[in-house]
Amino acid sequence: MNAPLTDLSRIEVRRYEQLIDGKLGESVSGKRFTRESPAHGVTVGDYPLGDVEDAEAAIAAARRAFDRGDWPRMSGKERSLVLDRIADRIAENAEELARMDALESGKPISQARGELQGAEDLWRFAAGQARSLHGIVPSGLGEHMLGLIEREPIGVVAMITPWNFPFVILSQKLPFALAAGCTVVLKPSELTPGSTLRFAELLEGTGLPDGTVNITVGYGNTVGQRFAEHDDVDMISFTGSTEVGRTVSRAAAGNLKKVALELGGKNPQIVCADADIEAAADAVVFGVFFNVGQCCNSSSRLIVERSVADRFQQKLEELTARVPVGDPLDPETKVGAIINEDQLSKIEGYITSAEKDGARALCGARRLKTEAGRFYAPTLMAGVTPEMAIAREEVFGPVLSILTFDTLDEAIGIANDTQYGLSAGIWTNDHDRALTAARDLRAGTVWVNCWMDGFAEMPFGGVRQSGQGREQGAQAIEEFTEMKSVLFHRGPRADRWVPDAKAG
Numbered sequence: 202m203n204a205p206l207t208d209l210s211r212i213e214v215r216r217y218e219q220l221i222d223g224k225l226g227e228s229v230s231g232k233r234f235t236r237e238s239p240a241h242g243v244t245v246g247d248y249p250l251g252d253v254e255d256a257e258a259a260i261a262a263a264r265r266a267f268d269r270g271d272w273p274r275m276s277g278k279e280r281s282l283v284l285d286r287i288a289d290r291i292a293e294n295a296e297e298l299a300r301m302d303a304l305e306s307g308k309p310i311s312q313a314r315g316e317l318q319g320a321e322d323l324w325r326f327a328a329g330q331a332r333s334l335h336g337i338v339p340s341g342l343g344e345h346m347l348g349l350i351e352r353e354p355i356g357v358v359a360m361i362t363p364w365n366f367p368f369v370i371l372s373q374k375l376p377f378a379l380a381a382g383c384t385v386v387l388k389p390s391e392l393t394p395g396s397t398l399r400f401a402e403l404l405e406g407t408g409l410p411d412g413t414v415n416i417t418v419g420y421g422n423t424v425g426q427r428f429a430e431h432d433d434v435d436m437i438s439f440t441g442s443t444e445v446g447r448t449v450s451r452a453a454a455g456n457l458k459k460v461a462l463e464l465g466g467k468n469p470q471i472v473c474a475d476a477d478i479e480a481a482a483d484a485v486v487f488g489v490f491f492n493v494g495q496c497c498n499s500s501s502r503l504i505v506e507r508s509v510a511d512r513f514q515q516k517l518e519e520l521t522a523r524v525p526v527g528d529p530l531d532p533e534t535k536v537g538a539i540i541n542e543d544q545l546s547k548i549e550g551y552i553t554s555a556e557k558d559g560a561r562a563l564c565g566a567r568r569l570k571t572e573a574g575r576f577y578a579p580t581l582m583a584g585v586t587p588e589m590a591i592a593r594e595e596v597f598g599p600v601l602s603i604l605t606f607d608t609l610d611e612a613i614g615i616a617n618d619t620q621y622g623l624s625a626g627i628w629t630n631d632h633d634r635a636l637t638a639a640r641d642l643r644a645g646t647v648w649v650n651c652w653m654d655g656f657a658e659m660p661f662g663g664v665r666q667s668g669q670g671r672e673q674g675a676q677a678i679e680e681f682t683e684m685k686s687v688l689f690h691r692g693p694r695a696d697r698w699v700p701d702a703k704a705g
Contacts, residue, residue, distance in 0.1 A: 212238070212241060212243055212304065214244050214245060214246065214247055215246050215247070215301075215395065216247045217247065217249065217395060217398035217399070218249060218402075219249045219416055219418060220404070220414065220415060220416045221255070221415045221417065222258070222262035222266075222411050222412045223262075223411025224411075225401065227249050228251045228252065228255050228417070228419075229251075229254040230252055230254070232249070233247055233248060233249055233250055234247075234248055234250045234391070235248070236248065236305055236392065236393075236395075238307065238538075238574070239306070239307040239538040239539060239541060239574055239575055240307045240528060240529050240530075240537055240573070240574040241304070241528075241574055242573035242574050243573075245301075245304040245395070246301075246304075246305060248391075248398065248418050249417075249418060250418065250419060251417035251418050251419035251423075251424050252419055253423055253424070255419060255424065256386070256423070256427035256428055256431070258417075259386040259415035259416075260357065260359075260386055260415075260428070260431050260433050260434060262415050263384040263386050263412055263413075264384075266384040266410060266411065266413050267357050267384040270384070270410050270412060270413065272379075272382060272384060272409070272410050272413045273354050273382040273383070274382075277331045277332040277333075277380075278331075278332055280331040280380060280382065281328045281331040281380070282328075282408070283379075283407055283408045284324055284328035284380060285324075285325065285328045286407040287376070287403070287409070288325045288328065290404075291320060291372075291400075292321050295317040295318070296314070297399065298313075298317055299313035299314045299317045300530075301396040302367050302368055302393065302396050303529045303530060304395075304530075305364075305367070305392065305393040305394075305395050306364060306392070306540060307493065307537040307538030307539065307540060307574070307575075308365075308492055308493070309532075309534040309535060309536070310529055310532060310534070311534070312491070312492065313529075316366060316368060316369040317368060317369075319655070319657075320368050320369045320371075321372075323369075323376060324376045325657075326376075326673075327376030327377050327380045327677070327678070328376070328380065330675060330678045331379075331380035331381075331678075333675070334352055334380070334381065334678055334682070335352070336350045336351040336352055336684075337349075338350070342688075345690055345691050345692050346688060346689065346690060347688070347691065348686065348687070348688050348689075349687040349688075350684055350685070350686055350687075351684070351685045351686075351687060352381075352683070352684060352685075353682060353683050353684075353685055354381045354382035354383045355381070355383060355435050355436050355681050355682055356383060356384075356435030356436065357383070357384050357385070357386065357433060357434050357435050358378045358383045358384070358385050358434070358436045358437070358438060358681060359385075359388075359429065359434045359437045360374050360375065360378070360385060360386070360387045360388070360437075360439075361387075361388050361425050361428065361437070361439045361440070361441065361449070362387070362388070362389050362397070363390050363441045364393040365393075365496060365497075365540070366496075367393040367395075367396050368396040368397070368400070370440050370463075371387070371396075371400070373440075373672040373673055373677075374438050374672060375387065375414070377672070377677040377678045377680070377681060378438070379409075379413070379414070381679075381682050383436075383681050384413050384414070386416075386428060386434070387417075388418065388419060388424050389416070389418060391418055391419065391420060392541070394418045397416060398416065401416045421445065425449075426452055429449050429452035429453045430452045430453065430455050430456075432455070434456075434458055435458055435459065436459040436460070436461065437453050437459075437461070438461040438670075439460070439461070439462050440462075440463040440464075440497075441464065442464065442465055442595075443465040443595075443620070443666045446462045446668065449462065460669070460670075461668075461670030462668040462669050462670065463497070463662055463663065463670075463672060464623075464663065464667050465497055465595045465621055465623070465666070465667060466498060466595065466622075466623030466667050467592075467593060467594065468498060468500045468501065468621070468623055468624045468625055468644070469500065469504050469615070469616040469626070469642075470484070470485050470488060470502070470504070470626045470627075470628065471505075471606075471612045471613075471626065471627040471628065471638060472485070472503065472504070472506065472628045473609070473612075473627070473629040473634060474506040474508050474509045475629055475631055476628035476629050476650075477628070477630070478512070478513060478516060480650070481628040482513060482516040482517055482520055483520060484500075484651065484652040485517060485601070486521060486524065486579075487652065488500030488626075488652045488653060489501055489503075489599065490521075490535065490536050490579050490599045491653065493536055493538065493539060494598045494599040494600060495540060495544070495597050495598065497595075497623060498623060498624050498653055499597070500601075500626065500652060500653075501595070501596060501600065501601060501602060502602050502604065502616070503517075503601055503603045504604050504606055505603065505604070505605055506605070506606060507606065507607055514581070514583060514603060517563075518563055521579050521581060524536055524579050526569065526576060526579065536579060536599060537576075538576055539576065541575070542575065544597060544598070545568070545575050545598075547596070547597070547598070548596060548598035551590060551591045551594070551596045552566050552580065554590055555582055555585065555589055555590070555591040558590075559586075560582045560584045560586075560589060560591065561582070561583055561584050562580060562581065562582055562583075563581040563583050564579070565577070565581065565599070565600075566580045566582075578599070579599045580598075580599060580600045580601065582600060582601060582602050582603060583603045585602040585603055585604050586604070587604060589602075593618075609637060609638065612638075613637075613641045613642060617641075617642065617643045620666040621663065621665060622645060622663050622664035622665040623645055623646070623663035624644050624645065624646040624653075624663075625638075625644040625646075626648035626649070627639070627642075627649055629649075629650070635649045643665065644663070645661065645662045645663040645664055645667065646659075646661060657674070658674055659673060660672070660673055660674035660675075660677065661673045661674075
């Protein structure tokens with residue numbers, strides 16, 4: 202562990218309100234709840250607890266704002282200016298928002314600051330996309346016909362965001378829906394709602410019309426369920442576990458609303474014998490221990506060529522021993538706290554099961570004793586085989602499963618042998634191997650000689666049970682649109698269906 206935890210007297214309990222139809226206030230019931238920091242064990246926030254009635258009010262406000270309000274009818278330029286003003290507010294308040302995320306989730310403050318920079322960039326990119334959305338004019342329909350293929354906002358979009366990246370995932374969804382002209386109802390996770398509710402306050406004075414964005418906090422089986430099943434919601438965008446994603450899809454089937462899902466992953470990094478071992482080892486350690494492994498993009502599977510496996514494992518042990526674990530508010534910390542006791546117990550269960558199946562821990566595999574909070578030691582598990590649960594299921598903790606291969610075909614086969622398909626990576630100096638892996642790995646993103654490098658310009662999402670649809674990139678705004686075909690006829694109607702009365 203790093204230095205002792207922050208002086209608890211410096212941590213204030215902040216009181217928040219929800220946002221519906223442009224007004225900040227309490228939930229319909231007046232109920233509230235609190236959240237403890239998973240690192241410090243003290244209360245850090247006091248929030249309104251929404252329920253079905255709050256979900257209904259939020260949806261009604263968004264429906265009015267879409268059907269009769271100004272936002273969908275504004276020009277792309279006007280919407281772009283508003284999104285840029287919101288990005289300015291995010292930049293001005295980035296340190297406060299990052300601290301909220303660090304306290305509520307247990308993530309390192311340095312990481313949270315980086316996420317806020319990324320969030321601001323996403324809003325600015327989306328602002329540009331608001332002016333770039335365009336349709337198509339087919340040119341071969343004949344001299345009497347003009348065809349227009351337009352893109353229109355899909356309508357009211359419900360968004361459900363997770364606890365592990367509270368603000369940046371909001372920013373992967375919300376600005377693109379707004380750029381398209383949609384109105385939104387949003388439910389952040391009840392574990393980390395603070396930065397989202399603070400964001401609701403920052404929207405005042407940006408030019409965003411009332412009801413365009415509505416935010417309420419509640420549980421998945423109440424607010425989330427109502428968002429998913431409501432007939433006045435045209436689309437739902439959900440980020441979370443694959444299991445809950447299936448529930449969202451079933452609930453959304455009632456009115457056949459569009460569903461976008463960003464779900465789990467069991468992401469592999471393949472390391473070939475010809476790779477830059479130093480660089481690959483650093484990226485593997487980063488990939489699995491980033492955000493304490495509580496990340497859908499976590500590279501929780503290492504598939505290393507057998508001829509260099511022992512040397513690579515030794516390097517991983519050396520690096521892991523130097524990873525700073527401790528207080529999320531310490532800028533030097535790289536690995537923070539586990540979100541809650543249930544998640545910590547789940548991690549321990551996977552370790553116990555793997556050891557029973559013959560795997561062995563090279564390091565870690567234990568809770569860390571601390572004065573407060575929940576911390577788990579960064580863990581390397583060797584002797585893992587593809588059929589073990591720890592190699593197939595999402596652990597969501599700082600645990601690396603190490604597997605070996607002899608041929609690239611074998612490595613790709615191991616990598617693809619899972620229900621997921623979010624991301625994958627390969628480390629090699631052989632261009633042919635790199636291209637083969639890039640084409641054959643079944644994943645929405647493939648990294649070659651890097652890991653988790655991301656840009657607003659690049660779409661992100663998964664295949665198979667890692668989800669459907671894409672966030673970020675020019676494609677993201679299209680996710681929140683419908684295509685409409687419009688046909689114009691010029692001149693007299695030439696081909697009469699009903700015969701002319703004078704004929705014959």
